[in-house]
Every structure is written in C-alpha cells, then in structure tokens.
Amino acid sequence: MDIVEQIDKINRQLTVKGYKLTPQREITLKVLLENEKDHLSAEDVFMLVKQKFPDIGLATVYRTLELLSELHIVQKMNFGDGVARFDLRMEGHDHMHHHLVCKVCGALEEIEEDWLTDLEQKIAREYGFQVTDHRLDFRGVYQTCKNNNKPCKRVGKAVS
C-alpha cells in the first residue's frame, strides 16, 4: 500500500465522519507517512509541513493532529520529555509496537513484535477489562553504550 493509497483510505475515513481532506491536512498526513518511525512532535511535524506548504500555521497542525488522534488515525504518545509525539497507525495496528528508550544515547527503538496477546486475554478473564490498546516502554541501557560508556546509536528522534 503506497502513500497515495493510504491517503485515499484516510480521506474516506474523514469523509465518513464529515471532515474534509484539505491541502493542509493532506500534507500533514504525507509528512506523517514519510516519517512513520520517527515519533514526531507537533513542532517537528509543523517544520516539515512548512517546507512543503510555507503558509501553514502551527495551530492548524495541532488541530489536524488532534483530529487524527480522535479518529484513531494517529496515536498521541508521551515519553516524558514535555512534548506529545505522534505516530501513524497503519492497517495492521492491532499489534501495537513497543519501545526501547536508552538512557545513555537517547535512542528510541521500535519493536514490532507483539508480546502481549496472552496477557490481554488474561486481563479480560481476571479483571473483566477489555483491552483495546496498550503501551509498553522499556527504559534501560544498550550494552554497547554501557561498554563504551558513550552513546552508541540514535534511532529516530532522540528523547531527552
């Protein structure tokens, strides 16, 4: 599924809900699609969108991200560095991704495996709670960082 198809699909989702795919929204979506792995902040998105559409306002980006959040097209996340970060949720998003956050190099690595299916069933059984979403972050240190005692890699946007 290429970017055009993706945007087309999202366009239909918007239309169903009575929203329009304005040029600003389309470009914001493109930026999100092109940086799918990067956990962009609103400011990041704004700067990238501005390159393609210089007249856009920051408020529009916030409003678009908010809208896309509500429609569960993007997911708003928070890594504790004071800014919200946004992730496109692609079609197979039932298996949420997890994160490794390295305290030394600040890298934020994504892990695509889903480890929690069993756990979610257990929670449904034992707590009467139906999980729709989860979030799993590990904080720690890469061995390489630890051995070298210096930053080893930076994947995506670093988080303080």
Added chain:
Amino acid sequence: MDIVEQIDKINRQLTVKGYKLTPQREITLKVLLENEKDHLSAEDVFMLVKQKFPDIGLATVYRTLELLSELHIVQKMNFGDGVARFDLRMEGHDHMHHHLVCKVCGALEEIEEDWLTDLEQKIAREYGFQVTDHRLDFRGVYQTCKNNNKPCKRVGKAVS
C-alpha cells in the same frame, strides 16, 4: 513498615546524598505515602500539602518531586492528560506495577503482578538492551462499564 519508618528510611537516603529532610519535604513525603495508589499530579500534591503546611510554595513541591524522582524514590509518570503524575516506589519496587485505564469511567487501576520478567530477559538477549525500568499501560473498557453503558468505578484519580 509504617509511615514513620518509611520516612526514616528515606531520610537516610537523602542524608547519604547530602540532602536534608526539611519540614516541607517531610510533609510532601507524608502526602505521597498517604496517597500511595493515587497517581497524584504536582498540583494535587501541592493542595494536599498546603492543608498541613499552608505556607508552602508550589515551586517547592515541584523541586521536591524532582529531587525524589532523581533519587528514584518517586516515579514520574505521564498518562497523556498534560500533567506529570507521581508515585512512591516502595521497597519491593523491582516489580513495577502496571495500569488499566478505562476509557468510559476514567478509572486507573493498578496491577501489582509483574508479567514482564521473561520479556526483559528476551530483550537483553535479542536486542543487547539491559532494562532497568518498564512501563505498561492498557487502555480499554471494563465489561461492567460496557454493559451498563455508564461509568462503573473510579479507582484513584481519574484521568481524562
């Protein structure tokens, strides 16, 4: 271990690092201990402390929470509602707790079990990443909320 002993222990931790247990810090700790399950925000803590010590300033509460965070006595968390929340980490804190966040009633339930020990070993093996901390939140709906189609319970502070 009662509150006095706990504070005593924390006092020693502070002393070792060259910090003092001022009245302000002691009362802040008491509030945290008395509301251990509540995920208080800085503002929450401030208001509760102010009842016992009306002259305290908000900045002091922030500074105390920051200090306690650095010493890993409390843990700073973020549930995406725009404020940081703080949890005391009691002695057996190696097994981090997890959360169920209900979208209907806003309840934030704590789960004391540790399900991720195996996973952390796997991560160390396969990703060369040594985990010191993790965070696991599940979002979803309580069956009771779903059946009644209205909020079913509120545990601790609700989160928007």
Added chain:
DNA sequence: TTTCGTGCAAAGGTTTTGCACCGCA
C-alpha cells in the same frame, strides 16, 4: 559565614482558543 532550601514572581515552553476571513457547497 557559607551553604542549602524556600517563597514569590517572572519566565519558559507547549498547547489551546478567539476571531476575522476565506473557499466551497
């Protein structure tokens, strides 16, 4: 005296909101 901790107020940074305007049905 020196140092750490404090209260207050101001500043900082992120996000939201009010408002006038614009384009499309």
Added chain:
DNA sequence: TGCGGTGCAAAACCTTTGCACGAAA
C-alpha cells in the same frame, strides 16, 4: 448564505528559574 477550515495572535496551562531571604551547620 452557511459552514467548516484556516492563520494569526493572545491566552491558558504546566513547569522551571532567578532572586532575595532565612535557617542551620
């Protein structure tokens, strides 16, 4: 015309910081 969407600036909000003062070693 009506309405959703936009840009801009102002506001709101949470958190941090500068500064002068105070208490304790």
